[in-house]
Amino acid sequence: MWLPYVFTYLKMNESDPRATRSRTALLNAGVETLLQNSNATLTEIAQVAGVGRATLYRHFQTREQLIIELAAESLMATDQACAHIRSKEMKGREAIEAIFTSVMPLADRFHFLLSLWSYVETNETLKTTYHAQLSQLKARIKEAKLDSSIDESLPEEWLVCLMDNLLYTGWYCIATGSLSASEASKLAIRSFFDGMGVKTNNHSRDDESVFP
Amino acid sequence: MWLPYVFTYLKMNESDPRATRSRTALLNAGVETLLQNSNATLTEIAQVAGVGRATLYRHFQTREQLIIELAAESLMATDQACAHIRSKEMKGREAIEAIFTSVMPLADRFHFLLSLWSYVETNETLKTTYHAQLSQLKARIKEAKLDSSIDESLPEEWLVCLMDNLLYTGWYCIATGSLSASEASKLAIRSFFDGMGVKTNNHSRDDESVFP
DNA sequence: CTTTTATGAGACGTTATTGTATCTTAGGTT
DNA sequence: AACCTAAGATACAATAACGTCTCATAAAAG
Known part of the structure:
Protein backbone atom coordinates (compact mmCIF):
# COMPACT_ATOMS: atom_id res chain seq x y z
CA MET A 1 0.00 0.00 0.00
CA THR A 62 -1.15 19.21 12.45
CA ARG A 63 -4.58 19.70 10.90
CA GLU A 64 -2.90 20.65 7.66
CA GLN A 65 -0.88 17.43 7.59
CA LEU A 66 -4.05 15.36 7.95
CA ILE A 67 -5.64 17.21 5.06
CA ILE A 68 -2.53 16.92 2.89
CA GLU A 69 -2.46 13.20 3.50
CA LEU A 70 -6.18 12.90 2.70
CA ALA A 71 -5.55 14.74 -0.54
CA ALA A 72 -2.63 12.42 -1.31
CA GLU A 73 -4.86 9.39 -0.80
CA SER A 74 -7.53 10.85 -3.05
CA LEU A 75 -4.98 11.58 -5.76
CA MET A 76 -3.58 8.08 -5.40
CA ALA A 77 -7.05 6.53 -5.55
CA THR A 78 -7.93 8.26 -8.81
CA ASP A 79 -4.46 7.47 -10.16
CA GLN A 80 -4.85 3.78 -9.37
CA ALA A 81 -8.36 3.72 -10.81
CA CYS A 82 -6.80 4.78 -14.11
CA ALA A 83 -3.82 2.42 -13.95
CA HIS A 84 -5.42 -0.07 -16.35
CA ILE A 85 -5.86 2.69 -18.92
CA ARG A 86 -2.11 3.22 -18.91
CA SER A 87 -1.23 -0.44 -18.82
CA LYS A 88 -3.52 -1.18 -21.79
CA GLU A 89 -2.21 1.92 -23.58
CA MET A 90 -5.72 3.19 -24.30
CA LYS A 91 -5.90 6.29 -26.46
CA GLY A 92 -8.26 9.04 -27.47
CA ARG A 93 -11.97 8.56 -27.01
CA GLU A 94 -11.57 5.02 -25.66
CA ALA A 95 -9.31 6.34 -22.89
CA ILE A 96 -11.58 9.27 -22.08
CA GLU A 97 -14.62 7.02 -21.77
CA ALA A 98 -12.58 4.69 -19.55
CA ILE A 99 -11.54 7.64 -17.37
CA PHE A 100 -15.16 8.60 -16.80
CA THR A 101 -16.10 5.00 -16.08
CA SER A 102 -13.20 4.39 -13.70
CA VAL A 103 -13.21 7.66 -11.79
CA MET A 104 -16.97 8.13 -11.39
CA PRO A 105 -17.24 5.55 -8.55
CA LEU A 106 -14.58 7.68 -6.85
CA ALA A 107 -16.32 10.94 -7.61
CA ASP A 108 -16.65 11.68 -3.91
CA ARG A 109 -12.89 11.51 -3.46
CA PHE A 110 -12.37 13.58 -6.58
CA HIS A 111 -14.76 16.27 -5.36
CA PHE A 112 -13.06 16.19 -1.97
CA LEU A 113 -9.70 16.78 -3.57
CA LEU A 114 -10.95 19.78 -5.52
CA SER A 115 -12.62 21.26 -2.45
CA LEU A 116 -9.30 21.30 -0.61
CA TRP A 117 -7.21 22.49 -3.50
CA SER A 118 -5.83 25.48 -1.62
CA TYR A 119 -4.10 23.06 0.76
CA VAL A 120 -2.78 20.91 -2.07
CA GLU A 121 -1.29 23.87 -3.90
CA THR A 122 1.29 24.31 -1.17
CA ASN A 123 2.59 20.75 -1.39
CA GLU A 124 5.11 20.12 -4.13
CA THR A 125 4.70 16.35 -4.22
CA LEU A 126 0.95 16.57 -4.61
CA LYS A 127 1.24 19.26 -7.26
CA THR A 128 3.70 17.08 -9.18
CA THR A 129 1.35 14.10 -9.06
CA TYR A 130 -1.64 16.19 -10.08
CA HIS A 131 0.20 17.78 -12.98
CA ALA A 132 1.38 14.39 -14.20
CA GLN A 133 -2.26 13.28 -14.26
CA LEU A 134 -3.25 16.48 -16.02
CA SER A 135 -0.57 15.96 -18.69
CA GLN A 136 -1.85 12.46 -19.36
CA LEU A 137 -5.41 13.72 -19.64
CA LYS A 138 -4.34 16.43 -22.09
CA ALA A 139 -2.52 13.82 -24.18
CA ARG A 140 -5.71 11.72 -24.33
CA ILE A 141 -7.71 14.81 -25.35
CA LYS A 142 -5.19 15.55 -28.09
CA GLU A 143 -5.52 11.98 -29.35
CA ALA A 144 -9.32 12.27 -29.32
CA LYS A 145 -9.02 15.36 -31.46
CA LEU A 146 -6.80 13.44 -33.91
CA ASP A 147 -9.25 10.53 -34.11
CA SER A 148 -12.07 13.05 -34.70
CA SER A 149 -13.90 12.18 -31.50
CA ILE A 150 -13.50 15.78 -30.35
CA ASP A 151 -13.76 18.91 -32.50
CA GLU A 152 -10.16 20.04 -32.68
CA SER A 153 -11.09 23.72 -32.63
CA LEU A 154 -12.29 23.47 -29.04
CA PRO A 155 -9.95 24.94 -26.42
CA GLU A 156 -8.10 22.47 -24.25
CA GLU A 157 -8.73 24.33 -21.02
CA TRP A 158 -12.48 24.20 -21.57
CA LEU A 159 -12.33 20.46 -22.29
CA VAL A 160 -10.30 19.69 -19.17
CA CYS A 161 -12.50 21.82 -16.94
CA LEU A 162 -15.62 20.32 -18.50
CA MET A 163 -14.42 16.81 -17.69
CA ASP A 164 -13.77 17.86 -14.08
CA ASN A 165 -17.25 19.29 -13.84
CA LEU A 166 -18.93 16.30 -15.43
CA LEU A 167 -17.36 14.26 -12.65
CA TYR A 168 -18.72 16.76 -10.18
CA THR A 169 -22.16 16.54 -11.78
CA GLY A 170 -21.96 12.78 -11.44
CA TRP A 171 -20.86 13.02 -7.84
CA TYR A 172 -23.76 15.29 -7.05
CA CYS A 173 -26.38 13.03 -8.64
CA ILE A 174 -24.86 9.93 -6.98
CA ALA A 175 -24.78 11.73 -3.62
CA THR A 176 -28.42 12.76 -3.89
CA GLY A 177 -29.32 9.19 -4.78
CA SER A 178 -30.86 9.90 -8.17
CA LEU A 179 -28.23 7.99 -10.18
CA SER A 180 -25.88 5.07 -9.77
CA ALA A 181 -22.18 5.44 -10.59
CA SER A 182 -22.74 3.44 -13.77
CA GLU A 183 -25.64 5.63 -14.89
CA ALA A 184 -23.70 8.76 -14.02
CA SER A 185 -20.64 7.72 -16.01
CA LYS A 186 -22.78 6.93 -19.06
CA LEU A 187 -24.45 10.34 -18.82
CA ALA A 188 -21.08 12.03 -18.40
CA ILE A 189 -19.72 10.31 -21.51
CA ARG A 190 -22.82 11.22 -23.49
CA SER A 191 -22.78 14.81 -22.21
CA PHE A 192 -19.13 15.18 -23.13
CA PHE A 193 -19.26 13.79 -26.65
CA ASP A 194 -22.88 14.25 -27.75
CA GLY A 195 -24.54 16.78 -25.46
CA MET A 196 -28.14 16.69 -24.30
CA GLY A 197 -29.78 17.14 -27.65
CA VAL A 198 -31.92 14.44 -29.30
CA LYS A 199 -29.66 11.92 -30.98
CA THR A 200 -29.72 12.23 -34.75
CA ASN A 201 -26.80 10.07 -35.82
CA ASN A 202 -25.02 7.03 -34.57
CA HIS A 203 -21.43 7.83 -33.68
CA SER A 204 -21.80 7.05 -30.01
CA ARG A 205 -20.43 3.67 -28.96
CA ASP A 206 -23.26 3.01 -26.55
CA ASP A 207 -26.15 3.51 -28.88
CA GLU A 208 -29.12 2.66 -26.76
CA SER A 209 -30.45 5.42 -24.56
CA VAL A 210 -29.26 5.46 -20.99
CA PHE A 211 -32.93 5.25 -19.99
CA PRO A 212 -35.59 3.28 -21.80
CA MET B 1 -32.87 48.82 -6.28
CA THR B 62 -22.82 39.45 12.26
CA ARG B 63 -20.54 37.72 9.79
CA GLU B 64 -23.38 35.44 8.84
CA GLN B 65 -25.65 38.39 8.05
CA LEU B 66 -23.06 39.85 5.69
CA ILE B 67 -22.80 36.53 3.89
CA ILE B 68 -26.58 36.06 3.71
CA GLU B 69 -26.91 39.49 2.20
CA LEU B 70 -24.13 38.77 -0.30
CA ALA B 71 -25.96 35.61 -1.28
CA ALA B 72 -29.20 37.58 -1.64
CA GLU B 73 -27.51 40.05 -3.95
CA SER B 74 -26.05 37.27 -6.05
CA LEU B 75 -29.45 35.61 -6.34
CA MET B 76 -31.01 38.93 -7.26
CA ALA B 77 -28.32 39.66 -9.82
CA THR B 78 -28.88 36.39 -11.63
CA ASP B 79 -32.63 36.83 -11.33
CA GLN B 80 -32.47 40.30 -12.89
CA ALA B 81 -30.14 39.09 -15.63
CA CYS B 82 -32.91 36.70 -16.64
CA ALA B 83 -35.77 39.20 -16.32
CA HIS B 84 -35.93 39.80 -20.08
CA ILE B 85 -36.35 36.06 -20.66
CA ARG B 86 -39.51 36.18 -18.56
CA SER B 87 -40.79 39.45 -19.98
CA LYS B 88 -40.34 38.17 -23.56
CA GLU B 89 -41.86 34.83 -22.57
CA MET B 90 -39.02 32.87 -24.11
CA LYS B 91 -39.42 29.09 -24.06
CA GLY B 92 -37.46 25.90 -24.48
CA ARG B 93 -34.12 26.00 -26.19
CA GLU B 94 -34.33 29.73 -26.90
CA ALA B 95 -34.76 30.42 -23.19
CA ILE B 96 -31.97 28.05 -22.15
CA GLU B 97 -29.54 29.66 -24.60
CA ALA B 98 -30.56 33.06 -23.27
CA ILE B 99 -29.98 31.90 -19.69
CA PHE B 100 -26.44 30.87 -20.53
CA THR B 101 -25.80 34.11 -22.37
CA SER B 102 -27.25 36.29 -19.64
CA VAL B 103 -25.82 34.58 -16.58
CA MET B 104 -22.32 33.82 -17.85
CA PRO B 105 -21.10 37.42 -17.34
CA LEU B 106 -22.25 36.93 -13.75
CA ALA B 107 -20.65 33.54 -13.42
CA ASP B 108 -18.45 34.82 -10.57
CA ARG B 109 -21.53 35.73 -8.55
CA PHE B 110 -23.15 32.44 -9.40
CA HIS B 111 -20.09 30.49 -8.29
CA PHE B 112 -19.95 32.58 -5.14
CA LEU B 113 -23.54 31.74 -4.33
CA LEU B 114 -22.92 28.02 -4.72
CA SER B 115 -19.78 28.15 -2.58
CA LEU B 116 -21.77 29.61 0.32
CA TRP B 117 -24.77 27.37 -0.06
CA SER B 118 -24.61 26.07 3.50
CA TYR B 119 -25.35 29.60 4.73
CA VAL B 120 -28.17 30.07 2.25
CA GLU B 121 -29.86 26.84 3.24
CA THR B 122 -30.71 28.29 6.64
CA ASN B 123 -32.48 31.36 5.22
CA GLU B 124 -36.08 30.80 4.18
CA THR B 125 -36.33 33.85 1.95
CA LEU B 126 -33.25 32.93 -0.03
CA LYS B 127 -34.37 29.33 -0.34
CA THR B 128 -37.75 30.50 -1.62
CA THR B 129 -36.13 32.72 -4.23
CA TYR B 130 -33.73 30.00 -5.31
CA HIS B 131 -36.47 27.42 -5.62
CA ALA B 132 -38.58 29.81 -7.68
CA GLN B 133 -35.65 30.18 -10.06
CA LEU B 134 -35.15 26.42 -10.10
CA SER B 135 -38.83 25.86 -10.94
CA GLN B 136 -38.59 28.26 -13.86
CA LEU B 137 -35.46 26.52 -15.11
CA LYS B 138 -37.15 23.13 -14.90
CA ALA B 139 -40.12 24.50 -16.87
CA ARG B 140 -37.75 25.68 -19.61
CA ILE B 141 -36.06 22.27 -19.67
CA LYS B 142 -39.45 20.59 -19.98
CA GLU B 143 -40.31 22.88 -22.91
CA ALA B 144 -36.96 22.08 -24.55
CA LYS B 145 -37.81 18.39 -24.27
CA LEU B 146 -41.17 19.04 -25.92
CA ASP B 147 -39.60 21.02 -28.78
CA SER B 148 -37.08 18.17 -29.24
CA SER B 149 -34.08 20.30 -28.33
CA ILE B 150 -33.33 17.96 -25.43
CA ASP B 151 -33.67 14.18 -25.39
CA GLU B 152 -36.71 13.67 -23.18
CA SER B 153 -35.33 10.48 -21.68
CA LEU B 154 -32.59 12.38 -19.88
CA PRO B 155 -33.12 12.87 -16.14
CA GLU B 156 -34.04 16.37 -15.03
CA GLU B 157 -31.67 16.42 -12.08
CA TRP B 158 -28.72 15.68 -14.34
CA LEU B 159 -29.76 18.45 -16.76
CA VAL B 160 -30.11 21.04 -13.99
CA CYS B 161 -26.83 20.12 -12.36
CA LEU B 162 -25.09 20.06 -15.75
CA MET B 163 -26.26 23.61 -16.47
CA ASP B 164 -24.95 24.74 -13.07
CA ASN B 165 -21.61 23.15 -13.82
CA LEU B 166 -21.36 24.55 -17.31
CA LEU B 167 -21.69 27.97 -15.70
CA TYR B 168 -18.95 26.98 -13.29
CA THR B 169 -16.77 25.78 -16.18
CA GLY B 170 -17.37 29.14 -17.83
CA TRP B 171 -16.54 31.01 -14.66
CA TYR B 172 -13.31 29.10 -14.30
CA CYS B 173 -12.15 29.78 -17.87
CA ILE B 174 -13.13 33.45 -17.60
CA ALA B 175 -11.32 33.73 -14.27
CA THR B 176 -8.13 32.18 -15.67
CA GLY B 177 -8.33 34.56 -18.61
CA SER B 178 -8.52 31.95 -21.33
CA LEU B 179 -12.04 32.88 -22.49
CA SER B 180 -14.31 35.91 -22.60
CA ALA B 181 -17.84 35.72 -21.21
CA SER B 182 -19.19 35.63 -24.76
CA GLU B 183 -16.91 32.77 -25.79
CA ALA B 184 -17.70 30.91 -22.61
CA SER B 185 -21.46 31.19 -23.05
CA LYS B 186 -21.19 29.92 -26.65
CA LEU B 187 -19.14 26.94 -25.49
CA ALA B 188 -21.59 26.26 -22.69
CA ILE B 189 -24.50 26.25 -25.12
CA ARG B 190 -22.66 24.00 -27.50
CA SER B 191 -21.55 21.66 -24.71
CA PHE B 192 -25.07 21.44 -23.39
CA PHE B 193 -26.89 20.71 -26.66
CA ASP B 194 -24.21 19.22 -28.91
CA GLY B 195 -21.32 18.04 -26.78
CA MET B 196 -17.64 18.20 -27.76
CA GLY B 197 -17.79 15.82 -30.69
CA VAL B 198 -17.15 16.91 -34.25
CA LYS B 199 -20.27 18.48 -35.67
CA THR B 200 -22.02 16.26 -38.18
CA ASN B 201 -25.38 17.95 -38.66
CA ASN B 202 -26.80 21.40 -38.53
CA HIS B 203 -29.34 21.66 -35.77
CA SER B 204 -27.41 24.21 -33.78
CA ARG B 205 -28.61 27.79 -34.17
CA ASP B 206 -25.12 29.22 -34.22
CA ASP B 207 -23.65 27.14 -36.97
CA GLU B 208 -20.16 28.50 -37.37
CA SER B 209 -17.55 27.17 -35.03
CA VAL B 210 -16.83 29.16 -31.93
CA PHE B 211 -13.24 29.33 -33.12
CA PRO B 212 -12.16 29.61 -36.72
C1' DC C 1 3.00 -13.94 32.64
C1' DT C 2 5.73 -9.80 31.84
C1' DT C 3 7.01 -6.00 29.16
C1' DT C 4 6.16 -2.73 25.66
C1' DT C 5 3.44 0.49 23.53
C1' DA C 6 -0.84 2.59 21.53
C1' DT C 7 -4.66 4.82 23.30
C1' DG C 8 -8.35 7.83 25.91
C1' DA C 9 -9.39 11.36 28.98
C1' DG C 10 -8.62 15.59 30.56
C1' DA C 11 -6.07 19.74 31.80
C1' DC C 12 -3.60 23.54 30.04
C1' DG C 13 -1.63 27.31 27.13
C1' DT C 14 -1.89 29.86 22.90
C1' DT C 15 -3.85 32.09 19.07
C1' DA C 16 -7.17 34.01 16.08
C1' DT C 17 -11.43 35.95 15.27
C1' DT C 18 -15.80 37.71 16.48
C1' DG C 19 -18.50 41.02 18.60
C1' DT C 20 -19.05 45.22 21.77
C1' DA C 21 -18.14 49.74 23.42
C1' DT C 22 -16.23 54.39 23.55
C1' DC C 23 -14.15 58.57 22.00
C1' DT C 24 -12.84 61.72 18.47
C1' DT C 25 -13.11 63.33 13.81
C1' DA C 26 -15.02 64.63 9.63
C1' DG C 27 -18.71 64.50 6.14
C1' DG C 28 -23.47 65.74 5.17
C1' DT C 29 -27.78 68.28 6.24
C1' DT C 30 -30.38 72.16 7.65
C1' DA D 1 -22.41 78.39 10.85
C1' DA D 2 -24.50 75.00 13.69
C1' DC D 3 -26.06 70.56 14.26
C1' DC D 4 -26.48 65.77 13.18
C1' DT D 5 -24.58 61.55 12.07
C1' DA D 6 -21.45 58.09 9.73
C1' DA D 7 -17.02 56.59 10.32
C1' DG D 8 -12.02 55.16 12.10
C1' DA D 9 -9.15 53.79 15.69
C1' DT D 10 -8.59 51.32 19.61
C1' DA D 11 -9.39 48.67 23.77
C1' DC D 12 -11.66 44.92 25.69
C1' DA D 13 -14.17 40.47 26.56
C1' DA D 14 -15.62 36.10 24.97
C1' DT D 15 -15.29 32.01 22.39
C1' DA D 16 -13.60 28.31 19.64
C1' DA D 17 -10.13 25.47 18.03
C1' DC D 18 -5.46 24.00 17.76
C1' DG D 19 -1.63 21.88 19.76
C1' DT D 20 0.92 20.02 23.98
C1' DC D 21 1.42 17.29 27.99
C1' DT D 22 0.56 13.82 31.62
C1' DC D 23 -1.35 9.78 33.70
C1' DA D 24 -3.78 5.48 33.76
C1' DT D 25 -5.49 1.68 31.04
C1' DA D 26 -5.59 -1.91 27.87
C1' DA D 27 -4.01 -4.19 23.64
C1' DA D 28 -0.15 -6.40 21.46
C1' DA D 29 4.39 -8.59 21.50
C1' DG D 30 7.78 -11.54 23.45
Missing part, protein backbone atom coordinates in the same frame (compact mmCIF):
# COMPACT_ATOMS: atom_id res chain seq x y z
CA TRP A 2 1.15 3.48 -0.72
CA LEU A 3 3.32 4.84 2.04
CA PRO A 4 2.90 8.47 2.92
CA TYR A 5 6.44 9.36 1.89
CA VAL A 6 5.38 12.95 1.36
CA PHE A 7 6.44 13.68 4.92
CA THR A 8 8.38 11.71 7.50
CA TYR A 9 6.41 12.37 10.67
CA LEU A 10 5.88 9.14 12.50
CA LYS A 11 5.52 8.65 16.22
CA MET A 12 4.85 4.96 16.52
CA ASN A 13 5.10 1.55 14.91
CA GLU A 14 2.70 1.58 12.01
CA SER A 15 2.59 -2.22 11.89
CA ASP A 16 0.94 -2.41 15.31
CA PRO A 17 -2.70 -3.30 14.48
CA ARG A 18 -3.99 -0.68 16.92
CA ALA A 19 -2.08 2.01 15.09
CA THR A 20 -3.21 0.73 11.69
CA ARG A 21 -6.80 0.62 12.83
CA SER A 22 -6.72 4.15 14.29
CA ARG A 23 -5.00 5.66 11.29
CA THR A 24 -7.39 4.05 8.79
CA ALA A 25 -10.38 5.16 10.84
CA LEU A 26 -9.07 8.73 10.95
CA LEU A 27 -8.48 8.89 7.20
CA ASN A 28 -11.94 7.54 6.42
CA ALA A 29 -13.58 9.85 8.96
CA GLY A 30 -11.56 12.73 7.59
CA VAL A 31 -12.90 12.33 4.06
CA GLU A 32 -16.46 11.79 5.22
CA THR A 33 -16.48 14.72 7.64
CA LEU A 34 -14.59 17.23 5.51
CA LEU A 35 -16.72 16.45 2.45
CA GLN A 36 -19.76 17.56 4.44
CA ASN A 37 -18.04 20.58 5.94
CA SER A 38 -14.54 21.61 4.95
CA ASN A 39 -14.26 23.49 8.24
CA ALA A 40 -15.09 20.49 10.40
CA THR A 41 -12.93 20.47 13.55
CA LEU A 42 -10.34 17.86 14.48
CA THR A 43 -12.54 17.03 17.44
CA GLU A 44 -15.38 16.15 15.07
CA ILE A 45 -13.12 14.05 12.88
CA ALA A 46 -11.76 12.14 15.88
CA GLN A 47 -15.28 11.54 17.15
CA VAL A 48 -16.46 10.19 13.82
CA ALA A 49 -13.35 8.00 13.71
CA GLY A 50 -14.08 6.74 17.22
CA VAL A 51 -10.62 7.63 18.51
CA GLY A 52 -9.33 10.16 21.03
CA ARG A 53 -8.15 13.60 19.96
CA ALA A 54 -4.70 12.86 21.37
CA THR A 55 -4.51 9.80 19.15
CA LEU A 56 -5.26 11.96 16.13
CA TYR A 57 -2.27 14.11 17.11
CA ARG A 58 -0.10 11.02 17.44
CA HIS A 59 -0.84 10.12 13.83
CA PHE A 60 -0.94 13.60 12.28
CA GLN A 61 1.21 16.43 13.53
CA TRP B 2 -33.59 45.73 -4.31
CA LEU B 3 -33.89 46.44 -0.63
CA PRO B 4 -32.56 43.84 1.77
CA TYR B 5 -35.97 43.12 3.25
CA VAL B 6 -34.80 39.69 4.25
CA PHE B 7 -33.95 41.08 7.65
CA THR B 8 -34.66 44.39 9.32
CA TYR B 9 -31.35 45.20 10.94
CA LEU B 10 -30.48 48.79 10.23
CA LYS B 11 -28.51 51.12 12.41
CA MET B 12 -28.33 54.24 10.33
CA ASN B 13 -29.87 56.26 7.53
CA GLU B 14 -29.18 54.35 4.35
CA SER B 15 -29.77 57.41 2.19
CA ASP B 16 -26.73 59.18 3.66
CA PRO B 17 -24.12 59.01 0.87
CA ARG B 18 -21.43 57.95 3.32
CA ALA B 19 -23.51 55.01 4.45
CA THR B 20 -24.35 54.05 0.87
CA ARG B 21 -20.71 54.26 -0.13
CA SER B 22 -19.53 52.14 2.83
CA ARG B 23 -22.21 49.52 2.37
CA THR B 24 -21.56 49.16 -1.37
CA ALA B 25 -17.83 48.93 -0.79
CA LEU B 26 -18.35 46.22 1.82
CA LEU B 27 -20.61 44.16 -0.42
CA ASN B 28 -18.19 44.34 -3.35
CA ALA B 29 -15.22 43.55 -1.13
CA GLY B 30 -17.16 40.72 0.43
CA VAL B 31 -17.75 38.98 -2.89
CA GLU B 32 -14.18 39.52 -4.07
CA THR B 33 -12.57 38.38 -0.84
CA LEU B 34 -14.84 35.42 -0.07
CA LEU B 35 -14.56 34.10 -3.64
CA GLN B 36 -10.83 33.81 -3.13
CA ASN B 37 -11.11 32.37 0.36
CA SER B 38 -14.47 31.50 1.90
CA ASN B 39 -12.85 31.74 5.33
CA ALA B 40 -11.57 35.27 4.86
CA THR B 41 -11.96 37.28 8.07
CA LEU B 42 -14.14 40.34 8.56
CA THR B 43 -10.95 42.30 9.13
CA GLU B 44 -9.76 41.33 5.65
CA ILE B 45 -13.09 42.24 4.07
CA ALA B 46 -13.14 45.64 5.78
CA GLN B 47 -9.57 46.32 4.66
CA VAL B 48 -10.35 45.47 1.05
CA ALA B 49 -13.45 47.69 1.29
CA GLY B 50 -11.34 50.51 2.70
CA VAL B 51 -13.57 50.97 5.77
CA GLY B 52 -13.08 50.39 9.47
CA ARG B 53 -14.07 47.14 11.12
CA ALA B 54 -16.50 49.01 13.37
CA THR B 55 -18.18 50.38 10.27
CA LEU B 56 -18.68 46.86 8.97
CA TYR B 57 -20.46 46.06 12.24
CA ARG B 58 -22.64 49.12 11.87
CA HIS B 59 -23.87 47.82 8.52
CA PHE B 60 -23.98 44.07 9.27
CA GLN B 61 -24.80 42.67 12.66
